[in-house]
Amino acid sequence: xxxxxxxxxxxxxxxxxxxxxxxxxxxxxxxxxxxxxxxxxxxxxxxxxxxxxxxxxxxxxxxxxxxxxxxxxxxxxxxxxxxxxxxxxxxxxxxxxxxxxxxxxxxxxxxxxxxxxxxxxxxxxxxxxxxxxxxxxxxxxxxxxxxxxxxxxxxxxxxxxxxxxxxxxxxxxxxxxxxxxxxxxxxxxxxxxxxxxxxxxxxxxxxxxxxxxx
Amino acid sequence: xxxxxxxxxxxxxxxxxxxxxxxxxxxxxxxxxxxxxxxxxxxxxxxxxxxxxxxxxxxxxxxxxxxxxxxxxxxxxxxxxxxxxxxxxxxxxxxxxxxxxxxxxxxxxxxxxxxxxxxxxxxxxxxxxxxxxxxxxxxxxxxxxxxxxxxxxxxxxxxxxxxxxxxxxxxxxxxxxxxxxxxxxxxxxxxxxxxxxxxxxxxxxxxxxxxxxxxxxxxxxxxxxxxxxxxxxxxxxxxxxxxxxxxxxxxxxxxxxxxxxxxxxxxxxxxxxxxxxxxxxxxxxxxxxxxxxxxxxxxxxxxxxxxxxxxxxxxxxxxxxxxxxxxxxxxxxxxxxxxxxxxxxxxxxxxxxxxxxxxxxxxxxxxxxxxxxxxxxxxxxxxxxxxxxxxxxxxxxxxxxxxxxxxxxxxxxxxxxxxxxxxxxxxxxxxxxxxxxxxxxxxxxxxxxxxxxxxxxxxxxxxxxxxxxxxxxxxxxxxxxxxxxxxxxx
Amino acid sequence: xxxxxxxxxxxxxxxxxxxxxxxxxxxxxxxxxxxxxxxxxxxxxxxxxxxxxxxxxxxxxxxxxxxxxxxxxxxxxxxxxxxxxxxxxxxxxxxxxxxxxxxxxxxxxxxxxxxxxxxxxxxxxxxxxxxxxxxxxxxxxxxxxxxxxxxxxxxxxxxxxxxxxxxxxxxxxxxxxxxxxxxxxxxxxxxxxxxxxxxxxxxxxxxxxxxxxxxxxxxxxxxxxxxxxxxxxxxxxxxxxxxxxx
Ligand code: SF4
Numbered sequence: 001x002x003x004x005x006x007x008x009x010x011x012x013x014x015x016x017x018x019x020x021x022x023x024x025x026x027x028x029x030x031x032x033x034x035x036x037x038x039x040x041x042x043x044x045x046x047x048x049x050x051x052x053x054x055x056x057x058x059x060x061x062x063x064x065x066x067x068x069x070x071x072x073x074x075x076x077x078x079x080x081x082x083x084x085x086x087x088x089x090x091x092x093x094x095x096x097x098x099x100x101x102x103x104x105x106x107x108x109x110x111x112x113x114x115x116x117x118x119x120x121x122x123x124x125x126x127x128x129x130x131x132x133x134x135x136x137x138x139x140x141x142x143x144x145x146x147x148x149x150x151x152x153x154x155x156x157x158x159x160x161x162x163x164x165x166x167x168x169x170x171x172x173x174x175x176x177x178x179x180x181x182x183x184x185x186x187x188x189x190x191x192x193x194x195x196x197x198x199x200x201x202x203x204x205x206x207x208x209x210x211x212x213x214x
Numbered sequence: 215x216x217x218x219x220x221x222x223x224x225x226x227x228x229x230x231x232x233x234x235x236x237x238x239x240x241x242x243x244x245x246x247x248x249x250x251x252x253x254x255x256x257x258x259x260x261x262x263x264x265x266x267x268x269x270x271x272x273x274x275x276x277x278x279x280x281x282x283x284x285x286x287x288x289x290x291x292x293x294x295x296x297x298x299x300x301x302x303x304x305x306x307x308x309x310x311x312x313x314x315x316x317x318x319x320x321x322x323x324x325x326x327x328x329x330x331x332x333x334x335x336x337x338x339x340x341x342x343x344x345x346x347x348x349x350x351x352x353x354x355x356x357x358x359x360x361x362x363x364x365x366x367x368x369x370x371x372x373x374x375x376x377x378x379x380x381x382x383x384x385x386x387x388x389x390x391x392x393x394x395x396x397x398x399x400x401x402x403x404x405x406x407x408x409x410x411x412x413x414x415x416x417x418x419x420x421x422x423x424x425x426x427x428x429x430x431x432x433x434x435x436x437x438x439x440x441x442x443x444x445x446x447x448x449x450x451x452x453x454x455x456x457x458x459x460x461x462x463x464x465x466x467x468x469x470x471x472x473x474x475x476x477x478x479x480x481x482x483x484x485x486x487x488x489x490x491x492x493x494x495x496x497x498x499x500x501x502x503x504x505x506x507x508x509x510x511x512x513x514x515x516x517x518x519x520x521x522x523x524x525x526x527x528x529x530x531x532x533x534x535x536x537x538x539x540x541x542x543x544x545x546x547x548x549x550x551x552x553x554x555x556x557x558x559x560x561x562x563x564x565x566x567x568x569x570x571x572x573x574x575x576x577x578x579x580x581x582x583x584x585x586x587x588x589x590x591x592x593x594x595x596x597x598x599x600x601x602x603x604x605x606x607x608x609x610x611x612x613x614x615x616x617x618x619x620x621x622x623x624x625x626x627x628x629x630x631x632x633x634x635x636x637x638x639x640x641x642x643x644x645x646x647x648x649x650x651x652x653x654x655x656x657x658x659x660x661x662x663x664x665x666x667x668x669x670x671x672x673x674x675x676x677x678x679x680x681x682x683x684x685x686x687x688x689x690x691x692x693x694x695x696x697x698x699x700x701x702x703x704x
Numbered sequence: 705x706x707x708x709x710x711x712x713x714x715x716x717x718x719x720x721x722x723x724x725x726x727x728x729x730x731x732x733x734x735x736x737x738x739x740x741x742x743x744x745x746x747x748x749x750x751x752x753x754x755x756x757x758x759x760x761x762x763x764x765x766x767x768x769x770x771x772x773x774x775x776x777x778x779x780x781x782x783x784x785x786x787x788x789x790x791x792x793x794x795x796x797x798x799x800x801x802x803x804x805x806x807x808x809x810x811x812x813x814x815x816x817x818x819x820x821x822x823x824x825x826x827x828x829x830x831x832x833x834x835x836x837x838x839x840x841x842x843x844x845x846x847x848x849x850x851x852x853x854x855x856x857x858x859x860x861x862x863x864x865x866x867x868x869x870x871x872x873x874x875x876x877x878x879x880x881x882x883x884x885x886x887x888x889x890x891x892x893x894x895x896x897x898x899x900x901x902x903x904x905x906x907x908x909x910x911x912x913x914x915x916x917x918x919x920x921x922x923x924x925x926x927x928x929x930x931x932x933x934x935x936x937x938x939x940x941x942x943x944x945x946x947x948x949x950x
Contacts, residue, residue: 004308007521008289014529024287029279033272108426108460128496141510142459165481173442173477176507179500184452186414187492188361188377189384191252194410197418199452237890550877554894590881593848613754634755641745642761651717676889681924691711691720695739
């Protein structure tokens with residue numbers, strides 16, 4: 001008998017108390033919890049919650065995207081960054097900025113050396129201050145948003161979901177997904193949070209509002 | 215070296231029984247100060263993070279119900295998980311015990327030719343003693359989680375399921391990094407201070423070159439969704455993302471109880487876990503992947519499904535709930551016993567309240583018989599547990615099993631068993647109780663001075679070392695009642 | 705309403721004053737209390753130490769003794785919890801149908817003393833006076849077992865002259881845990897040391913609780929340290945009046 005069958009057999013034998021009429025398809029799960037805990041406008045809440053993780057948040061109207069990106073990069077003294085395919089050209093600053101692509105795919109060491117990446121996101125979560133990357137357009141493969149020490153993520157206001165359940169419903173599980181809540185951190189020293197370990201140590205987030213609202 | 219592993223890998227061989235191990239730990243003032251500081255910090259943070267959600271109890275109820283339901287149909291969900299992972303380009307392996315799991319992982323690594331692999335912190339690989347098995351096969355396993363790195367560099371044992379180096383303070387960590395990092399790779403920077411940020415930076419530099427050249431990584435899993443085959447790793451530092459993304463081969467070892475019915479069930483657990491565990495609204499990074507993705511991340515993904523005592527645990531209708539555990543560590547952080555003794559006293563990779571109920575079930579209660587008694591049954595763990603594991607209920611259940619197991623092994627009853635029988639024999643009869651009370655009153659007054667009994671011998675020595683006992687009064691309540699009230703009774 | 709006092713074997717033997725206090729308070733409130741003399745013990749020690757079969761005769765004895773009463777009142781949160789949570793378990797595991805039924809019917813009528821006062825009699829002011837600085841230790845069984853919440857504090861606040869001081873980390877276990885204090889004496893003592901330090905720090909004259917079992921442990925520690933702080937069951941404070949010498 002294969003190990004697979006042994007384990008499944010043991011599990012079946014262990015569950016003799018479960019009546020055969022109880023079907024897995026009819027899961028009796030009480031789902032009385034909220035779909036969202038967001039109680040203020042999502043842009044405001046998301047901005048506040050991201051900032052709680054010591055990431056910087058800038059809210060800007062969409063037509064000022066390029067200028068805002070340029071200013072944030074300049075503040076950090078950055079003149080070049082990896083820009084994944086599908087990142088809107090209209091959001092890129094002009095001037096001395098150098099856009100670095102990923103074709104052919106760069107080695108990890110190259111990405112490590114570049115030091116900065118711009119990306120969009122798939123979904124954002126207001127209550128938890130989370131951005132979710134799904135390797136879609138403007139985000140690229142996962143290594144691109146991981147190895148550079150600086151990550152600038154541009155979120156459109158309409159991408160912000162209220163809370164975790166609403167966000168999960170919007171995601172495609174077949175894509176590789178990364179939930180990012182602030183810069184990398186650790187609680188391993190005396191159970192207190194310190195920012196900055198292996199992932200990007202600086203996270204800047206821009207929330208783009210549609211031009212009229214701003 | 216993380217210490218030799220005993221039965222099924224879960225317990226450390228040669229570990230003394232809990233009371234003796236606890237005595238050693240209690241004598242270590244620095245350890246107690248470290249634990250007290252860390253558990254106090256995290257308790258407040260957890261209360262703030264969970265108190266923020268007015269439907270926290272509904273979330274716990276949903277988490278518990280999903281786990282209970284999944285376990286009751288575990289074979290069904292495991293088969294579905296296998297199908298979906300396979301369909302998404304992964305390979306599923308089944309391991310009945312630690313030895314089989316280690317063999318599978320070792321062979322998978324050998325096939326790649328790698329001699330150094332990276333690891334993400336994982337309780338399952340800790341439990342099976344994977345690092346030691348790999349070392350025997352000539353493969354070096356580098357821990358990449360900061361706390362695991364601290365444990366590995368210090369040739370220490372983990373003492374907490376989330377923060378294995380919780381027993382170390384910043385000064386100790388600094389000294390360890392300065393002394394040991396050089397033996398494993400890039401040494402710690404000159405003049406390293408004990409600032410947590412500086413220590414994190416040292417770990418970043420030390421591990422970066424390893425990440426960049428990694429070929430194989432081994433991880434655990436927090437969740438795996440049966441419907442989609444999606445596997446989740448919840449982390450903070452980004453070492454997990456590095457390991458899940460950069461190597462060509464990813465091997466994930468996962469206890470069979472970690473399966474969830476559906477991807478959408480993550481909406482419950484991604485709220486419960488971070489708030490219970492580090493007291494954050496969300497942990498910095500959660501990675502979800504489904505099989506392999508061409509051009510993004512590992513080209514080979516292996517999922518090893520581990521039993522190692524879990525189906526035995528499943529067979530116990532009361533004890534089964536210990537398999538709900540999502541390893542958040544809230545029960546450890548609120549436990550008044552853990553706060554004093556730390557994790558090493560439990561002699562198992564699973565310390566604290568969850569360890570006290572899981573370890574005896576995974577290895578057999580006779581191999582960890584002091585653990586179910588390592589609790590005052592204060593109930594703080596049950597209140598904190600995000601999946602509502604009634605740990606005190608399981609503890610008393612396992613105590614009964616431990617007593618039975620002990621009785622089964624001996625021809626004569628233990629002194630304790632005789633005492634219990636004796637107590638019951640007295641207590642079933644009010645008349646006998648009355649006699650016993652008079653004897654106790656007399657005896658107590660003989661032993662006492664000014665109404666107090668001081669030090670006592672035998673099983674009461676430990677008690678009377680730090681406590682006086684009041685002498686029993688001359689008149690019991692029932693005697694008083696008879697003299698003063700009974701007449702008025704019908 | 706026929707009210708029975710379940711004194712518990714522990715209080716019966718060691719703390720008769722607590723039983724007298726319960727009787728005093730209930731009589732003062734105009735109720736008659738009965739003490740069924742067939743009562744002994746709830747079996748908590750046997751159950752919690754792993755000797756379940758030894759607890760079963762005590763479960764049936766309890767059901768037999770108290771079956772006929774409208775309310776069973778006990779000045780012990782841990783014994784009330786034992787009856788409520790574990791008598792059904794034992795009846796289910798070892799008992800006959802009849803016992804299971806008897807236990808199921810009886811359990812909802814078993815009350816811890818402060819619970820009985822506030823929930824059944826719906827009183828908070830019981831006519832007590834106690835001019836002392838008092839700290840209340842919520843025992844684990846009152847706090848997390850029975851979920852008494854702030855009921856004991858509400859009763860204490862209504863006592864004339866009493867100054868209630870808040871204990872730091874009050875919800876933390878004192879380290880008693882029944883046979884835990886014997887089997888894990890060192891850990892228990894470490895927990896106790898933190899509890900007595902907290903009590904000393906708030907400058908309480910009296911420490912009270914709804915369980916004499918925890919109090920014998922805490923009081924034993926205080927006494928060994930030579931502390932002037934007295935331990936008293938909450939019922940004894942509620943029984944005290946102006947005429948008493950507290
Ligand atoms: S038992 Fe509950 S509280 Fe303890 S680690 Fe597991 S999930 Fe967390």
